[in-house]
Amino acid sequence: MASFTPAAGTALPAEPSGAASAVVSHDLGTAIDNAAWSPFQKLLLGCFALVFAVDGLANQSLGIVLPALIADWGIPRGAFAPVTAANLAGVALGSIIGGIMGDRIGRRWALIVAILLFGLMTVAGGFTHDATQLLLVRFLDGLGIGAAIPNGAALISEFTPEKRRGRAIAIGMVFIPIGGIIAGGLGASVLEMFGWRTLFFVAGALPILLALAFIVFLPESPSFLLRAGRHEDLARLLKRCRISHDPAHRFDAQPPASTVIAPLRLLLSPALRHQTLLLWGGFFTCLMASYTIFSWVPTMLSTLGFDLTMTSLGITTFHMGGVVGALFSGILLDRTGFSRAHMGLAGAAALLAGVLAVLLGSDVVSALIILPVMVALGFCMAGLHNTLYTLAATAYPTAARATGVGVASATGRLGAVLSSFTGVISLDLGGSFAFFAVVAVLLALCGLAGFAARARPSASAA
Numbered sequence: 128m129a130s131f132t133p134a135a136g137t138a139l140p141a142e143p144s145g146a147a148s149a150v151v152s153h154d155l156g157t158a159i160d161n162a163a164w165s166p167f168q169k170l171l172l173g174c175f176a177l178v179f180a181v182d183g184l185a186n187q188s189l190g191i192v193l194p195a196l197i198a199d200w201g202i203p204r205g206a207f208a209p210v211t212a213a214n215l216a217g218v219a220l221g222s223i224i225g226g227i228m229g230d231r232i233g234r235r236w237a238l239i240v241a242i243l244l245f246g247l248m249t250v251a252g253g254f255t256h257d258a259t260q261l262l263l264v265r266f267l268d269g270l271g272i273g274a275a276i277p278n279g280a281a282l283i284s285e286f287t288p289e290k291r292r293g294r295a296i297a298i299g300m301v302f303i304p305i306g307g308i309i310a311g312g313l314g315a316s317v318l319e320m321f322g323w324r325t326l327f328f329v330a331g332a333l334p335i336l337l338a339l340a341f342i343v344f345l346p347e348s349p350s351f352l353l354r355a356g357r358h359e360d361l362a363r364l365l366k367r368c369r370i371s372h373d374p375a376h377r378f379d380a381q382p383p384a385s386t387v388i389a390p391l392r393l394l395l396s397p398a399l400r401h402q403t404l405l406l407w408g409g410f411f412t413c414l415m416a417s418y419t420i421f422s423w424v425p426t427m428l429s430t431l432g433f434d435l436t437m438t439s440l441g442i443t444t445f446h447m448g449g450v451v452g453a454l455f456s457g458i459l460l461d462r463t464g465f466s467r468a469h470m471g472l473a474g475a476a477a478l479l480a481g482v483l484a485v486l487l488g489s490d491v492v493s494a495l496i497i498l499p500v501m502v503a504l505g506f507c508m509a510g511l512h513n514t515l516y517t518l519a520a521t522a523y524p525t526a527a528r529a530t531g532v533g534v535a536s537a538t539g540r541l542g543a544v545l546s547s548f549t550g551v552i553s554l555d556l557g558g559s560f561a562f563f564a565v566v567a568v569l570l571a572l573c574g575l576a577g578f579a580a581r582a583r584p585s586a587s588a589a
Contacts, residue, residue, distance in 0.1 A: 160288045164288050164291050174345065179302040180306040183306020184307070184333065187307040190425055192314070196323060197426070209258070211265075215540050219543070221271060222534070224270070225277050229278040244267065246331045246337075251268075280516055281520065286368075293457050293460040297517070300509075304450050307446035310330065402580050406576075409573050413539060416573065419546040419550045419553075423546075426554075449508065453513045470577075480563045483497075483559075515577055519536075
């Protein structure tokens with residue numbers, strides 16, 4: 128077995144006298160936490176951030192093209208509710224499958240396959256000719272989009288020292304709204320000139336190129352290499368991360384899960400059940416609110432009389448606020464702790480959604496009013512989303528970490544699936560007022576669920 132020297136400051140048990148050949152066990156996670164955050168680890172964070180960017184781009188492409196599809200195919204907006212629902216159902220299922228596969232076969236290949244899948248299926252969306260074809264393609268697209276998220280979050284967590292972890296996850300997650308900004312920018316510049324098919328082609332080509340690059344240079348996570356017994360690969364990886372190794376020391380490894388469902392059982396064990404269920408509730412309400420906006424705000428603005436450029440800009444400004452909010456939330460988490468950051472962002476987001484409900488329900492509707500409030504709402508909701516992912520990525524031991532993030536995300540996607548129907552129903556029944564009133568209630572419930580979930584201490588472990 129390969130052996131390793133712990134980072135400076137790591138306490139080690141005394142070696143028994145007379146046991147010259149004995150080795151000293153210590154924790155890999157502690158060694159990573161106590162080491163400096165190396166340039167190579169920062170480079171990997173940039174790679175994972177790109178994953179979230181192309182994930183957000185592919186995911187948001189459907190909402191951006193919906194107004195153009197409604198006009199091109201001549202069918203009512205309600206006919207696209209099953210399409211958006213199928214897309215989000217695929218994301219939910221993909222989050223679970225991706226998390227389980229990441230814990231079983233490794234984060235690296237699970238991530239690469241996920242990126243290739245959603246890239247290819249986004250391109251395929253440009254070749255569809257009716258809602259049924261688009262439904263099938265977007266379901267498969269969602270499988271890849273969902274599978275990428277838990278593995279990306281787990282890799283960030285496992286490569287980053289603890290004191291930088293909250294900020295690193297925030298940096299990674301901020302690229303989801305950046306992907307949305309790119310989608311909105313493409314929509315504003317491409318839809319009028321080249322049509323909706325071109326947007327799908329561009330949004331799918333970028334993740335395909337990224338996946339091919341990852342095949343060449345993306346490493347596996349150190350914790351998974353240790354659990355898989357790939358000690359020589361681990362030694363080389365730690366050297367690149369500037370964590371030295373020595374034959375006199377070795378790391379203890381948790382045994383691999385004996386069955387596929389072992390990590391799922393761990394999530395609902397007595398020690399983790401309380402936090403897991405509340406975390407699921409937080410994700411459910413947060414993503415239901417988020418995808419109500421992602422999927423239907425462009426269509427809502429189109430209904431209010433705005434052109435395709437404005438409908439794209441409406442969601443783009445939301446994501447622009449999200450970029451700043453996601454970064455800010457990482458700093459806020461490090462300085463104030465989870466509870467204050469989470470509750471503050473949830474309360475502000477619910478208030479802003481209520482303001483939009485009142486403003487858009489009035490007779491005066493202006494871009495000068497809508498866009499600044501959308502920026503602020505995006506700021507708060509992206510930060511709120513990040514607080515939940517930070518809690519999920521640090522709440523579970525390595526053997527179930529990707530599964531834990533994946534199942535929590537999948538539970539949220541069930542809320543996102545419902546948003547496909549509640550969004551269009553609220554628009555049909557109560558217009559923009561009912562639309563944003565529903566969003567406000569969901570955000571308030573998300574705040575309460577996350578606040579209650581934080582009561583359990585973190586169970587994270589290498």
